Amino acid sequence: MITDSTAIDRLIDSLPAQIITTDPDVVASYAADQSQFTDRALPVAVAMPRTTEEVAACVRVAHAHGVAIVPRGAGSGLSGGANTPADAIVLSLHRMTAIRELDTDNRIVVVEPGVITAELRNYVSKAGLYYPPDPGSVDFCTIGGNVATNAGGMCCVKYGVTGDFILALECVLADGRIVRTGRRTVKGNAGYDLTSLLVGSEGTLAIITEITLRLLPAPRQPQTLVASFSTLDGAGKAVRAISGAGITPSMLEILDRTTVKAVDDMTKMGIGDDTAALLLIQHDGVDAPNVLADIEQHCTSHGAGEIVVSSDPTEAEMLLEARRQALPALERLGDWLLDDVCVPCSRITDLIAAIEQIAQQTGLTIGVFGHAGDGNLHPTVIYDKTDAASRDAALEAFNEITQKALELGGTITGEHGVGRLKAGWLRKELDPVNIEVHQAVKHAFDPTAVLNPGAVLHIHG
Amino acid sequence: MITDSTAIDRLIDSLPAQIITTDPDVVASYAADQSQFTDRALPVAVAMPRTTEEVAACVRVAHAHGVAIVPRGAGSGLSGGANTPADAIVLSLHRMTAIRELDTDNRIVVVEPGVITAELRNYVSKAGLYYPPDPGSVDFCTIGGNVATNAGGMCCVKYGVTGDFILALECVLADGRIVRTGRRTVKGNAGYDLTSLLVGSEGTLAIITEITLRLLPAPRQPQTLVASFSTLDGAGKAVRAISGAGITPSMLEILDRTTVKAVDDMTKMGIGDDTAALLLIQHDGVDAPNVLADIEQHCTSHGAGEIVVSSDPTEAEMLLEARRQALPALERLGDWLLDDVCVPCSRITDLIAAIEQIAQQTGLTIGVFGHAGDGNLHPTVIYDKTDAASRDAALEAFNEITQKALELGGTITGEHGVGRLKAGWLRKELDPVNIEVHQAVKHAFDPTAVLNPGAVLHIHG
Structure with missing residues (x-):
C-alpha cells in the first residue's frame, strides 16, 4: 500500500467535496464497527457516495493512488469487518437508500445497499410480501452490510440466511469497473455463481451497490x-x-x-x-x-x-x-465479547456444557444464547475491559470456545463473518489448499489488495 | 494446449493400466454427452479413477503434460458440457460410487460423485430422509454431474435446485492439489463461498470427488x-x-x-x-x-x-x-433440440406465445413443457437431422427462443448449464465486465486451461 500523504491529498482533491470528508470527528467515528479485541486505526477520510457512479469514482482514484478502501454499512458488525487500517479511506454506503423497484408479480425487490433492513422488511410487508432475514441488529443494520456478511437471524432455521434471498448484484470492482451478476429468475445456471461468491465476502472482493432480492408471500x-x-x-x-x-x-x-x-x-x-x-x-x-x-x-x-x-x-x-x-441483560454484568460459533445441531448441548467448564476454569461469567434450531450459538464472555488479566482471560475463554466448536465439527462463524476478529481462526478451520484458493480468488478480483485488505484473509499492504 | 502424441503417450504410461484406456470403442463412446449441435472430437484416452488420490494422479500428469481433461458423470447432459475437444482425455467418475456416510441426526449424507441420483434418493429415503432434486435423468445421471451442472427438476418450485443442498465438497484442482470447501453445519460464513462457486461450474474450475449434502425429513x-x-x-x-x-x-x-x-x-x-x-x-x-x-x-x-x-x-x-x-412423445415426431430457458414467472405465457409464432415462421413443430412454477421451460424443436435446411431452421428457432427469453428478462439456461451449446449465448446474457470476471476466476483456478476448456467460457488452448 502506498501511504504517503501526497497520494491521499491527491485522492481527496480529485473527488467532489460533497462526498468526501476529512473532518477529524467524523473520521474518528468511522474507525471501527461494534467488535471487541480487533485492530483499528484512524482512517484518513470518509467517502459518502450517493450513486453507483460516485462509488466507482471513489474506488478508481483510491485504486490509482494505492489507498486501501474499507466499505461500510451501518458499522453494526461484530467481527471488525469494517475496521480500518491506517492510511485507508472508509467508503460508507449510508446515502444509497433508494428502493429502486418492487415487482409484486414476481416477488422481487431491487434496493440500494444503504437501506435499513427493518425498513426493507416493512416496505415489502405493505405489499403483502416477506423478507425473512432478521439479524439482531435489524433495526439499524443495512441490507448491504447483511449481504456483505451473509447475515442470519432467528428466521434461519426455517427460511435460511441473507444469501438465500439474493438473486442479483451490481458491484464496483477494485479498479472501478461496474459489474452485474446474477439474474431475475428463480432458477438460472448461466456461468459461475459469482453472486454467491460475493455474498459474505465482507467487502474484500467488490463493493455492492445494488441488490436484487427474492421475497416470499407474507407468513x-x-x-x-x-x-x-x-x-x-x-x-x-x-x-x-x-x-x-x-x-x-x-x-x-x-x-x-x-x-x-x-x-x-x-x-x-x-x-x-x-x-x-x-x-x-x-x-x-x-x-x-x-x-x-x-x-x-x-x-x-x-x-x-x-x-x-x-x-x-x-x-x-x-x-x-x-x-x-438476553444481550442487554448480560451487558449489565460487565464488558462483553460475543462469539458466533455454529455446530451440527446434535452437538449444541455438548458445546454449552463445554462452555460451562470454560467459564469455571477461567472464572468468568459466560452466557450462551442463540439459534438452537440451526446450531448457531452466541456464547458471550463477560469481563472487565479495564483489567488486563480479565481481558486476557476473556480472550482465552473466547479462543477455547471457538476451538471447541471446531472440535465438535462446527465452524468459527455461523453468521457474523470472519472480519478481523477471526482472520487467524480461518486458517484453523480451512485446510491450507483452501486458503491458497481464497488467496487466488482475492487476487483475481483485487490484485493490489485495495479492498478491505485486513478482513478475512488479513492481507497486509 | 500441447497436443503432441509423445506427451499423451507419456501421460498414459505414467498412470496405472487399470484406470486408463485407449480402446477405440471405449474412447468413442466417451466423446460427447446427449447434446445436439455441439462440437465434439475423439478423446485420446479415458481415465476411470477409483479414488480421490487416483483422480489427483490423473490430473497431475495431465497438467504436467498440458493435456486437457474433460470430467464426466453419466454423460446425460444436454449442453455439451462433457463433450471432448481433440487430444483431450476424459476423466469419468463412474467408479466412485460409495456412499461414505449417513448422519441421520444432522440429516447429512456424504457421497462420491458417481452415485446415481435415484439411488441416492432411495438410499436416504430408507432412513426416512429426502433428497429433493429430481432432474429428468434422475434414474441414470450422477450426483457429481448434478453438482457440476447445478441440476434442477420438478421439485424446484418448492425445494430448490441441487446447489441448495450442497454443504461441502472435496475437489481436485487443476494442478492435482486436493481441496475441501464448505462445512457440515447448516449455517456458516467462514471465508468465501467456494462451494457455491464450484457448484454449476461444469468441471471448468475443479473436479468434484466428494459431496456432502443436507437432507430433509421425508415429505x-x-x-x-x-x-x-x-x-x-x-x-x-x-x-x-x-x-x-x-x-x-x-x-x-x-x-x-x-x-x-x-x-x-x-x-x-x-x-x-x-x-x-x-x-x-x-x-x-x-x-x-x-x-x-x-x-x-x-x-x-x-x-x-x-x-x-x-x-x-x-x-x-x-x-x-x-x-x-412429453419428451418421448415429441421424440416420435423426429429429431429434437431441447432448450432450457427460464423467464420471470409472470412471463411464461408470453414466452410460449412467442414460441408458437416462431414455430409458424420456421414451419417446425415446437413443443413446450416444463416447470411453470419457476419459469423454467423446455421448448423442444422437432427437425430432421438428415436435412440441412431443417437443421438450419431448427438452430434458427432455437436461437430465436433463447433470444426471446433474454428479452423477457430471463436467462439462457435454467438448469442444464451452458456447456458448449450456449458458450456463445453466455456473452449475450452477461455484461462484458462479468465475462472478464469469469475469465479471471477461471485463470485463478486453472491458469493453463487444462480443465474442460471448451465449456462455459469456450477457451481454446
Missing part, C-alpha cells in the same frame, strides 16, 4: 411456545426430538442458565431459579396448533417444567422478551 | 391435480393466481398444445383435442386437501375445462403420465 401469524428445563440435557434432547420428528419451526432459540439468570435479575420475570435452559419456539405453518401440541409433547417428554403457549401476538411478544433481553 | 404423500385449459392465457393466469395467493406447490408443470397433442397421439389418453395447455400440480403440505381446493378454484376461475384431483398415489402416477411422456 401466517406464528404461534409461540416457551419451555423451561431444569437440565441442559433435557433441552438438548427436546430440540433433537422436535427436529427428528421432521418439524421445522420458524424460530427455535435457546438461553442457557447464565443468560436466563441475567435476564431474570434484570426483568424480575421469575424464570430464573431452577432453569438450566429455556427454549423459545415459534411455528408459522397452517397447522401450527397441531404442531405446537407435538412440540409441547416433545418438551414434556424430555423433562420441561413450565410450558407456556400462545397464539396471541401481544402475548407472544412478551414470551419472546427473555430472548430479546 | 408427505402429495396430492395431485391436473387441469386442462382451452386457452394458453387461461393457464398462465391460473399459474399467476396460484402463486399470487401465496401457495407453494411441490410441483407445477405445464404442457403446451403441441406437447399435449403429441402425448395424446402416442398414448390415446384423450386429452388432446381442445387443450391449449395442461397444468400438472402437486402439493405435499399437511393442508394439501384445502390447498388443492384453492388451486382448483383458481383453475376454474381462469377457464379450466376438465380438472382431475387425486390423493391416491397410483392414480397420481397415472395423472402425471402425460408429463413423463
